[in-house]
Amino acid sequence: MDYKAVIEGDLGKILADKPDDLTCQAARYSLLSGGKRLRPKMMYMTYDMFKGSDDKLYDDVRYYAATLEMIHTYSLIHDDLPCMDNDDLRRGNPTCHKKFGEGIATLAGDLLLNTAMERLMEIALDKPEYLFASYRMARLAGIEGMIGGQSIDITSENKKIPPDDLYELQEKKTGALIECAILTPYYLLNGTDRKSFESDENISLLRRFAAHVGLAFQIKDDILDVTSNPEVLGKSCGKDERDNKSTFVTLLGMDKANERLDSEISKAHEILDTLKNKGYNTAEYSELVDYLKIRGN
Amino acid sequence: MDYKAVIEGDLGKILADKPDDLTCQAARYSLLSGGKRLRPKMMYMTYDMFKGSDDKLYDDVRYYAATLEMIHTYSLIHDDLPCMDNDDLRRGNPTCHKKFGEGIATLAGDLLLNTAMERLMEIALDKPEYLFASYRMARLAGIEGMIGGQSIDITSENKKIPPDDLYELQEKKTGALIECAILTPYYLLNGTDRKSFESDENISLLRRFAAHVGLAFQIKDDILDVTSNPEVLGKSCGKDERDNKSTFVTLLGMDKANERLDSEISKAHEILDTLKNKGYNTAEYSELVDYLKIRGN
Numbered sequence: 001m002d003y004k005a006v007i008e009g010d011l012g013k014i015l016a017d018k019p020d021d022l023t024c025q026a027a028r029y030s031l032l033s034g035g036k037r038l039r040p041k042m043m044y045m046t047y048d049m050f051k052g053s054d055d056k057l058y059d060d061v062r063y064y065a066a067t068l069e070m071i072h073t074y075s076l077i078h079d080d081l082p083c084m085d086n087d088d089l090r091r092g093n094p095t096c097h098k099k100f101g102e103g104i105a106t107l108a109g110d111l112l113l114n115t116a117m118e119r120l121m122e123i124a125l126d127k128p129e130y131l132f133a134s135y136r137m138a139r140l141a142g143i144e145g146m147i148g149g150q151s152i153d154i155t156s157e158n159k160k161i162p163p164d165d166l167y168e169l170q171e172k173k174t175g176a177l178i179e180c181a182i183l184t185p186y187y188l189l190n191g192t193d194r195k196s197f198e199s200d201e202n203i204s205l206l207r208r209f210a211a212h213v214g215l216a217f218q219i220k221d222d223i224l225d226v227t228s229n230p231e232v233l234g235k236s237c238g239k240d241e242r243d244n245k246s247t248f249v250t251l252l253g254m255d256k257a258n259e260r261l262d263s264e265i266s267k268a269h270e271i272l273d274t275l276k277n278k279g280y281n282t283a284e285y286s287e288l289v290d291y292l293k294i295r296g297n
Numbered sequence: 298m299d300y301k302a303v304i305e306g307d308l309g310k311i312l313a314d315k316p317d318d319l320t321c322q323a324a325r326y327s328l329l330s331g332g333k334r335l336r337p338k339m340m341y342m343t344y345d346m347f348k349g350s351d352d353k354l355y356d357d358v359r360y361y362a363a364t365l366e367m368i369h370t371y372s373l374i375h376d377d378l379p380c381m382d383n384d385d386l387r388r389g390n391p392t393c394h395k396k397f398g399e400g401i402a403t404l405a406g407d408l409l410l411n412t413a414m415e416r417l418m419e420i421a422l423d424k425p426e427y428l429f430a431s432y433r434m435a436r437l438a439g440i441e442g443m444i445g446g447q448s449i450d451i452t453s454e455n456k457k458i459p460p461d462d463l464y465e466l467q468e469k470k471t472g473a474l475i476e477c478a479i480l481t482p483y484y485l486l487n488g489t490d491r492k493s494f495e496s497d498e499n500i501s502l503l504r505r506f507a508a509h510v511g512l513a514f515q516i517k518d519d520i521l522d523v524t525s526n527p528e529v530l531g532k533s534c535g536k537d538e539r540d541n542k543s544t545f546v547t548l549l550g551m552d553k554a555n556e557r558l559d560s561e562i563s564k565a566h567e568i569l570d571t572l573k574n575k576g577y578n579t580a581e582y583s584e585l586v587d588y589l590k591i592r593g594n
Binding site for chain 1: 312315318319320321375378380381394398399400401402403404406407408410411412414415417418419421422425428429431432435436438439440444445447448451452
């Protein structure tokens with residue numbers, strides 16, 4: 001299925017009814033300026049894996065996928081600001097503040113976060129069984145997840161941090177939204193019975209799978225920052241060294257970083273094998289995991 | 298009742314379990330550095346007015362009051378940034394970015410917004426009848442409310458806007474959270490029957506009351522920016538003129554602004570009279586409305 005066309009179409013409708021508002025324009029500029037759409041794709045993949053013969057939640061999964069991409073995009077807009085990572089290029093285009101100015105970019109980030117949260121509540125007004133999935137997305141975007149990782153990141157600039165701290169940082173900063181992408185459809189499909197989630201073996205497997213996928217994704221990101229170029233990558237390169245950042249490459253060296261990448265990918269495959277043995281179709285995820293190793297941007 | 302001690306105590310517990318995280322420290326710094334706590338107070342007042350003989354939702358009203366103050370505080374942190382209003386002083390103290398730097402301040406604002414939204418969903422997991430109140434708070438904080446007003450504000454800098462646009466700007470930027478403060482407890486008390494909200498006369502009265510209170514508050518703010526001084530006001534003065542902003546004073550002149558303030562206060566009292574005739578105790582709100590005229594900061 002052409003996941004990408006679906007998510008681009010859905011994102012195109014976000015805030016589209018406010019054409020005259022400059023903050024909305026800036027939010028839409030960032031939301032629609034490309035990107036791999038990896039998180040939405042993973043949502044569709046989990047859904048495909050667990051939906052069984054029934055396809056009735058497809059539109060709701062799309063709704064959550066677009067919402068998660070809004071949260072991801074707001075974090076990029078704020079992250080790119082001069083007071084944070086100070087990046088001029090994102091997804092091959094000028095960053096939001098380069099195009100609209102810092103004030104509007106800050107507000108556009110706030111707008112995307114706030115609107116995402118409105119959506120998480122709005123859908124649960126009619127479908128209260130979804131509230132747990134919504135709540136988990138909000139949690140994983142917050143201090144226990146993405147913002148928590150970002151906070152460690154910003155306070156560890158210009159110093160070497162121990163590898164364990166880097167794992168924690170990345171598990172939160174990148175890993176949290178990836179966990180959210182991988183788990184949300186499972187919550188939606190089983191929302192009426194959320195009391196059982198704590199002892200659900202599939203959730204435990206998906207969570208471990210997400211951790212390996214998240215680390216593999218981030219290690220490759222750190223490698224590409226050194227080995228790629230802005231034309232291919234769509235964002236600035238060499239900025240980890242410029243900002244004296246601790247990365248898997250600077251802490252482990254390139255060889256060990258590649259070894260660790262292979263190890264994460266292999267562990268992710270092991271979990272997929274377990275799920276396959278339980279009868280689930282893991283082909284799409286298996287392909288995605290291999291892509292994490294070879295991706296060029 | 299000593300509303301202020303209650304809200305300060307509740308806010309003191311927010312993010313208090315993360316003492317080592319600098320972003321949390323910055324968020325708590327802004328959350329706990331004073332302020333009139335007008336919005337939480339109004340929440341308690343609406344609750345007192347409508348609770349009847351039963352006091353069982355008191356803790357939940359406190360929970361929502363603290364959550365609203367978190368949203369208000371995040372908006373101040375971002376609003377004070379150099380790329381927005383560029384203010385050094387807030388509530389008599391250095392602004393968040395002056396104390397912690399712009400990167401941490403941006404993230405601390407994100408953290409307060411995100412955590413507030415987590416709370417709005419978390420409480421509804423156990424009490425689904427509250428979800429509508431939560432959703433309304435999120436909406437009023439977003440493009441239909443506060444962020445929408447902020448967006449008009451930032452795009453109308455350095456130009457005179459028509460008075461009608463200024464009303465729209467302020468109804469959203471300041472009025473939306475005030476409406477939220479005044480209406481939330483009513484939603485909580487009647488949440489199991491939200492279908493009836495559209496035809497509920499009390500909601501219609503409270504919403505009109507909120508509009509007058511919001512305008513009275515903002516007109517007085519504009520007047521104080523000209524007539525007060527930073528020691529009393531706790532924030533910079535004369536900045537509307539410095540930033541060439543359209544305010545009720547610059548658009549209407551001081552005399553007309555004062556007349557309009559009186560008119561808003563008188564209309565607010567009229568609505569309180571209607572509510573009083575319906576049997577509700579409006580004494581606290583009546584006092585608050587008079588305070589809006591005479592307040593010195």
